[in-house]
Amino acid sequence: MTAKIVKHDAEWRKQLSDQQFEVTRRKATERPFSGKYNDCKDAGTYKCVCCGAPLFSSSHKFDSGSGWPSYWQPVSPDAVKTVEDYSHLMLRTEAMCAACDAHLGHVFDDGPAPTGLRYCINSASLKLEQ
16 A cells, blocks of 8 residues: 655645645535536546546546536545545535545435446546546
8 A cells, every 4th residue: 555645734735726725625615517627528537636646537427417527436446535524514425535635525325327426526626637
């Protein structure tokens, strides 16, 4: 297993835009239908904007109609970790980069086959590599 990537907030702030920092390090959410990858149909691998770890493949992306890029599975089973999220007075499953703990979005059980999952991800947490 690769060592966890850990940086102080000042280091992350130098590397990320204000929106990327708020989403990935402070667990903010971008407005629906506002992210640059919501309607993106380009082929490639979506990587973590913080550490560059591969997270999702464009071949696993689908239009969920939710306003955020959605995927039915990560690029590999160990790319994305999930944790229980009790914020906003509800229980959800948070999706995080396994390499650097960046907040990506949330996972829901209303996705398509074969997994039945919808990884609902903020565009600000991603960088598409074609």
